[in-house]
Amino acid sequence: DTGVSQDPRHKITKRGQNVTFRCDPISEHNRLYWYRQTLGQGPEFLTYFQNEAQLEKSRLLSNRFSAERPKGSFSTLEIQRTEQGDSAMYLCASRKGDTDTQYFGPGTRLTVL
Amino acid sequence: GESVGLHLPTLSVQEGDNSIINCAYSNSASDYFIWYKQESGKGPQFIIDIRSNMDKRQGQRVTVLLNKTVKHLSLQIAATQPGDSAVYFCAERGGANNLFFGTGTRLTVIP
Numbered sequence: 001d002t003g004v005s006q007d008p009r010h011k012i013t014k015r016g017q018n019v020t021f022r023c024d025p026i027s028e029h030n031r032l033y034w035y036r037q038t039l040g041q042g043p044e045f046l047t048y049f050q051n052e053a054q055l056e057k058s059r060l061l062s063n064r065f066s067a068e069r070p071k072g073s074f075s076t077l078e079i080q081r082t083e084q085g086d087s088a089m090y091l092c093a094s095r096k097g098d099t100d101t102q103y104f105g106p107g108t109r110l111t112v113l
Numbered sequence: 114g115e116s117v118g119l120h121l122p123t124l125s126v127q128e129g130d131n132s133i134i135n136c137a138y139s140n141s142a143s144d145y146f147i148w149y150k151q152e153s154g155k156g157p158q159f160i161i162d163i164r165s166n167m168d169k170r171q172g173q174r175v176t177v178l179l180n181k182t183v184k185h186l187s188l189q190i191a192a193t194q195p196g197d198s199a200v201y202f203c204a205e206r207g208g209a210n211n212l213f214f215g216t217g218t219r220l221t222v223i224p
Contacts, residue, residue, distance in 0.1 A: 002159075
């Protein structure tokens with residue numbers, strides 16, 4: 001257990017529905033990252049926060065994806081109008097600003113039917 | 114752009130033997146590299162990292178070697194144990210301090 005938690009761990013939804021995932025980073029970590037991982041592949045970077053500021057979002061997969069970190073602590077990732085191709089593991093990672101190492105949470109497994 | 118690749122997708126070793134997992138990267142300006150272990154259904158677990166100003170770094174039973182000349186990274190696991198069976202990823206740091214991952218190598222330890 002790295003101390004990064006994600007909720008829910010599993011989500012099954014129907015195509016067209018909206019879903020929201022939550023990430024709670026390690027408490028003193030001010031940097032937070034979202035990644036997506038499909039079967040057999042390495043994690044793919046989506047977006048990055050430093051405190052509450054979203055510093056990089058150009059790699060979000062489409063305008064159906066959005067993320068927030070309103071108080072600089074937990075973060076949410078929302079996918080609107082889900083498609084079957086959105087089925088994947090969504091991973092959150094955090095790090096302390098003066099260190100390099102990113103610590104990952106257990107992920108949220110999304111299945112879109 | 115950055116890309117990270119692995120030479121072998123699968124590796125099988127006998128318990129007690131040493132394992133070597135290789136990784137190639139393409140961005141010669143990359144300054145930081147990291148190895149993760151991922152077990153089925155779990156998030157990546159940090160193993161060891163190395164900055165580009167180093168050639169070698171050792172941890173507990175693990176060693177990372179960095180060869181900047183040929184843009185190659187390797188992870189050595191000493192006395193491999195059944196609990197080491199997992200997928201191993203190398204990653205390099207990108208411009209937003211994000212990580213770029215390769216496809217991964219599945220390590221299977223044979224008892």
